[in-house]
Amino acid sequence: MTTRILGYAANAVGESLQPFEYAAPRLGAHDVRVSVTHCGVCHTDIQAIDDYYGITSFPFVPGHEIVGVVSEVGSDVSSLKEGDRVCIGWQARSCGECEWCLKGETQLCMRIEDTTVMVPYGGFSSSVVADHRFVYPLPAFMLGEVAAVLMCAGLSVFSALQTHVTGPELKVAVVGVGGLGHIAIQCAHALGCEVTAISSSPDKKEQALGFGADHFVVSTGKDSMRPVDYGYDLLICTANNGIDWSSLLMSLKKRGRLVLLGFPNIALNSTNLVAHELSITGSLIGNPATMRAMLSFAQDHDIKPALELMPMSEVNAALQRVKENKARYRIVLVNESQ
Ligand SMILES: [Zn+2]
Numbered sequence: 001m002t003t004r005i006l007g008y009a010a011n012a013v014g015e016s017l018q019p020f021e022y023a024a025p026r027l028g029a030h031d032v033r034v035s036v037t038h039c040g041v042c043h044t045d046i047q048a049i050d051d052y053y054g055i056t057s058f059p060f061v062p063g064h065e066i067v068g069v070v071s072e073v074g075s076d077v078s079s080l081k082e083g084d085r086v087c088i089g090w091q092a093r094s095c096g097e098c099e100w101c102l103k104g105e106t107q108l109c110m111r112i113e114d115t116t117v118m119v120p121y122g123g124f125s126s127s128v129v130a131d132h133r134f135v136y137p138l139p140a141f142m143l144g145e146v147a148a149v150l151m152c153a154g155l156s157v158f159s160a161l162q163t164h165v166t167g168p169e170l171k172v173a174v175v176g177v178g179g180l181g182h183i184a185i186q187c188a189h190a191l192g193c194e195v196t197a198i199s200s201s202p203d204k205k206e207q208a209l210g211f212g213a214d215h216f217v218v219s220t221g222k223d224s225m226r227p228v229d230y231g232y233d234l235l236i237c238t239a240n241n242g243i244d245w246s247s248l249l250m251s252l253k254k255r256g257r258l259v260l261l262g263f264p265n266i267a268l269n270s271t272n273l274v275a276h277e278l279s280i281t282g283s284l285i286g287n288p289a290t291m292r293a294m295l296s297f298a299q300d301h302d303i304k305p306a307l308e309l310m311p312m313s314e315v316n317a318a319l320q321r322v323k324e325n326k327a328r329y330r331i332v333l334v335n336e337s338q
């Protein structure tokens, strides 16, 4: 049994990651230990290193788009066994007792900060521990790096679409063509929506259309948004900054909905919100049932994240590429020793 684990940790707010050796966390009766082969790099890893949410404790090992191999199972686990290839997302456990857990909406657990796979230490590491109810078999024929990206980016966009795409042929706009956005375009297209990609980068047009967008709109400047006034039933916002919120709301049909997947600061005049009876809501990852549905949907519809592979030892260079918005479109770290 592994007793010492090697990860990459930030020792203080905003610091670069350093090799970090720690004792293997205790394995509970419902837990499995997973040797990490792949881990995606998510924008929220960087926000957590920067303690944007005010809940990070240091040393902090990020990483919550995990694929690996089961190396040990707890005494009450019968559904997984040593050697199984599995994947794990942001949530690795839940309290099981609060009203949201009892409803199966574990992503809204009242003790959410205790439920992440990054407590005690996340997937930029040789191994993690998670409750088996949050550990998913890697679908047959799916590459490890593909499943890794689906664990947070894929789940987040699929869950929002599953909840808010309430009928056929909805007009959906995806704001931001990045790690989440490029998967949202693929999923919305596969669901039969008419999809518009909205980006501040005109050079993403060709790729956005390649991902399945029917239209492409450059968001910078009110004039470029004018042709789509009052056009969309649903806006899925995956961008975190550079957004003209008033123009964006103007592009919604009456009673349309803006769903936020990142954590942007919003500033807007409420006139259009009230006059057009619009809604703004958030969507946080998804529950285990949605995760399973997403994996099967991704396989059935051949959802293919665009990704770059980098060795885990180059984690700081990978984080820098994500910070500079250079990743096309997701970076997956590969643990070459596993
Ligand atoms: Zn994430």
Ligand SMILES: [Zn+2]
Residues within 6 Å of the ligand: 094, 095, 096, 097, 098, 099, 100, 101, 108, 109, 110, 111
């Ligand atoms: Zn709970």
